[in-house]
Amino acid sequence: MSELLQHLVNTLVLGGTYALLGIGLTLIFGIMNVVNFTHGILYTFGAYVMFIVVQKFGLNFFVALPLSVAAGWLLGALVELTLLRPLRGSDIDTTMLVMIGAWIAMQSATLWVWGGVAKSVPTPFPDAPLSIGPVSVSWLRLFVLAAAAALIVLTYVLINRTRLGSAMRATFQDHDTAALMGVNVDLIYTSTFALGSSLAAAAGALLGPVYVVYPAMGDLAAVKAFAIVILGGLGNITGAVIGGFILALAEELGAGYISSGYRDAMGFVIIIAVLIFRPTGLFPRAERVG
Amino acid sequence: MRLILSILAIAALASVPLWLSDPYLLNALITTGIFVIGAMSLNLLLGFTGQLSLGHIAFFGIGAYVSALTSLGFDVGLPFGIRIVHEPWSPLAGFVMAVLVSALCGYLVGRLSFRVRGAYFVIVTISFAEVVRLVALNWVELTQGPLALTNIPPMSVGLPGLGEFIFRTKLHNYYLVLGVAVACYLLIARLVRSHVGRAMRGLMENETLAVSIGIDVTKTLTLAAVVSAGICGAAGSLYAHYIKIIDPEVFAFINTVTMVIMVVAGGKGSLAGPVVGGLIFGLMPVALRPVMAPEAQWIAYGAALIVILFIMPRGIVPALTQWMPRLRRVRRPSFSKRGIEESA
Numbered sequence: 001m002s003e004l005l006q007h008l009v010n011t012l013v014l015g016g017t018y019a020l021l022g023i024g025l026t027l028i029f030g031i032m033n034v035v036n037f038t039h040g041i042l043y044t045f046g047a048y049v050m051f052i053v054v055q056k057f058g059l060n061f062f063v064a065l066p067l068s069v070a071a072g073w074l075l076g077a078l079v080e081l082t083l084l085r086p087l088r089g090s091d092i093d094t095t096m097l098v099m100i101g102a103w104i105a106m107q108s109a110t111l112w113v114w115g116g117v118a119k120s121v122p123t124p125f126p127d128a129p130l131s132i133g134p135v136s137v138s139w140l141r142l143f144v145l146a147a148a149a150a151l152i153v154l155t156y157v158l159i160n161r162t163r164l165g166s167a168m169r170a171t172f173q174d175h176d177t178a179a180l181m182g183v184n185v186d187l188i189y190t191s192t193f194a195l196g197s198s199l200a201a202a203a204g205a206l207l208g209p210v211y212v213v214y215p216a217m218g219d220l221a222a223v224k225a226f227a228i229v230i231l232g233g234l235g236n237i238t239g240a241v242i243g244g245f246i247l248a249l250a251e252e253l254g255a256g257y258i259s260s261g262y263r264d265a266m267g268f269v270i271i272i273a274v275l276i277f278r279p280t281g282l283f284p285r286a287e288r289v290g
Numbered sequence: 291m292r293l294i295l296s297i298l299a300i301a302a303l304a305s306v307p308l309w310l311s312d313p314y315l316l317n318a319l320i321t322t323g324i325f326v327i328g329a330m331s332l333n334l335l336l337g338f339t340g341q342l343s344l345g346h347i348a349f350f351g352i353g354a355y356v357s358a359l360t361s362l363g364f365d366v367g368l369p370f371g372i373r374i375v376h377e378p379w380s381p382l383a384g385f386v387m388a389v390l391v392s393a394l395c396g397y398l399v400g401r402l403s404f405r406v407r408g409a410y411f412v413i414v415t416i417s418f419a420e421v422v423r424l425v426a427l428n429w430v431e432l433t434q435g436p437l438a439l440t441n442i443p444p445m446s447v448g449l450p451g452l453g454e455f456i457f458r459t460k461l462h463n464y465y466l467v468l469g470v471a472v473a474c475y476l477l478i479a480r481l482v483r484s485h486v487g488r489a490m491r492g493l494m495e496n497e498t499l500a501v502s503i504g505i506d507v508t509k510t511l512t513l514a515a516v517v518s519a520g521i522c523g524a525a526g527s528l529y530a531h532y533i534k535i536i537d538p539e540v541f542a543f544i545n546t547v548t549m550v551i552m553v554v555a556g557g558k559g560s561l562a563g564p565v566v567g568g569l570i571f572g573l574m575p576v577a578l579r580p581v582m583a584p585e586a587q588w589i590a591y592g593a594a595l596i597v598i599l600f601i602m603p604r605g606i607v608p609a610l611t612q613w614m615p616r617l618r619r620v621r622r623p624s625f626s627k628r629g630i631e632e633s634a
Contacts, residue, residue, distance in 0.1 A: 105592030112585035
């Protein structure tokens with residue numbers, strides 16, 4: 001019983017960051033119809049920015065976090081402006097292949113610049129975990145959960161309560177009509193991609209200190225993000241949040257009760273099962289974002 | 291004209307070992323040739339049915355593992371106390387088993403994943419490859435996991451009256467790969483020019499229209515997947531018996547990407563495309579090795595994919611045939627002549 005409780009607590013912490021990853025990807029996928037293979041790289045990038053700012057520049061952990069989110073925003077905007085804008089209107093396979101090319105180039109660049117050795121990010125939190133009865137959780141992980149929850153709420157407010165958000169939702173519904181109503185569709189695409197990328201960077205910046213930082217860390221993260229998006233339904237933010245927690249639960253229980261070797265297989269199994277039995281996702285609501 | 295070109299190309303490739311003796315380059319050519327076979331099989335799906343399979347390396351890896359295990363033998367316990375003990379068979383039997391098992395996997399994956407299209411199909415195929423990789427990594431009793439299967443025997447063929455011929459040297463393997471590649475090329479060429487091949491293209495151009503004239507979507511796509519997976523399994527088998535060691539890294543996503551780059555760069559939907567793209571991208575690391583660090587090579591690889599998609603979205607071979615009016619003039623009349631004959 002206490003083992004199960006511990007798994008549930010871990011699920012909560014892991015699920016928060018998974019939800020961040022999923023929201024970023026579902027926005028890009030839903031609004032721009034782009035299968036974003038660079039999502040995992042942005043996750044890696046966020047973690048490395050965290051490492052550099054904290055370790056090399058010696059800045060505070062809490063200053064580094066918004067910096068890495070901002071860096072993710074900028075890199076995302078750059079990718080959108082240089083690669084995706086010229087390809088607007090071409091078929092989804094071409095865009096997908098270009099994103100794969102970008103992913104390979106960027107991941108190899110990470111490896112080239114920072115080397116393959118895993119790095120760890122120092123944190124200001126005490127090493128001793130917080131123990132409540134049989135369950136213990138580290139302060140760092142609690143902070144990760146809180147920060148992820150805050151970012152999820154912020155994104156939700158941005159999409160549902162601001163002008164930019166309503167322009168995004170309008171573009172998702174029908175970009176021609178949105179353009180006729182005076183929405184700057186190009187700007188919306190760039191900000192959507194930048195927003196999604198900054199959320200991936202945030203997830204990396206939060207999980208990087210929990211584990212270690214290495215160039216290939218984003219590969220699995222990207223696939224997990226796809227699993228979450230498929231679970232939650234295209235462009236569905238609430239679905240992505242729930243999907244993130246379901247995936248985290250499946251992984252925790254799979255690793256705990258089946259075999260830790262198959263932990264990362266859970267995401268793929270979920271993808272295959274959902275697409276075969278419920279191709280619209282568990283919470284289909286594809287007609288709008290939000 | 292095209293026949294002459296093809297024969298010239300094969301003759302040129304067959305003559306390579308006569309003037310090239312550097313074992314490093316010959317090795318690069320053999321592995322490139324194996325990947326070209328994989329790329330040709332991917333082209334059958336991507337270029338002729340329009341389905342982008344990003345899990346194609348799974349069939350390659352399954353072929354490699356099946357062939358290796360068939361020729362090495364295994365002893366594995368299953369649930370409910372069942373034990374399967376397999377005595378080693380000949381590498382040729384391994385090759386046949388590799389093709390059959392890969393084709394069967396192609397059938398199963400095709401039946402399941404052709405229910406979805408576009409981005410979803412891509413993601414299902416990636417997931418399939420990753421699940422297979424994780425099984426190869428974790429089912430240590432069968433696959434040795436990360437310790438790899440070693441001492442895989444070289445390919446051998448029993449010739450009636452002449453005894454057993456073993457493909458021991460690089461030279462032997464070069465001609466083996468070339469032979470299998472030509473056979474696969476002819477098989478794919480035959481298939482795409484047949485009735486079924488036209489149905490595939492019809493599905494790619496406009497699925498709704500194709501269905502309305504009575505083309506069976508699932509059957510056609512599954513057939514393409516079965517043939518494609520079988521050929522890719524054959525390539526995997528050649529790889530296993532040439533390299534002689536197989537570990538789960540064979541399933542790495544980057545290997546699928548390599549095949550996709552070969553097809554897209556060469557020209558999807560063109561028979562010669564994967565061969566041209568494969569030779570360029572397979573030998574690119576050899577050319578770049580003296581001037582670039584390995585990581586920088588991969589950056590160049592990714593950048594090359596992007597550049598090619600931007601300037602030649604249809605690939606090198608279609609772009610060349612468009613630029614060279616001579617080749618185009620030769621191709622067009624043969625096409626229109628047939629049209630005239632049919633209408634007459």
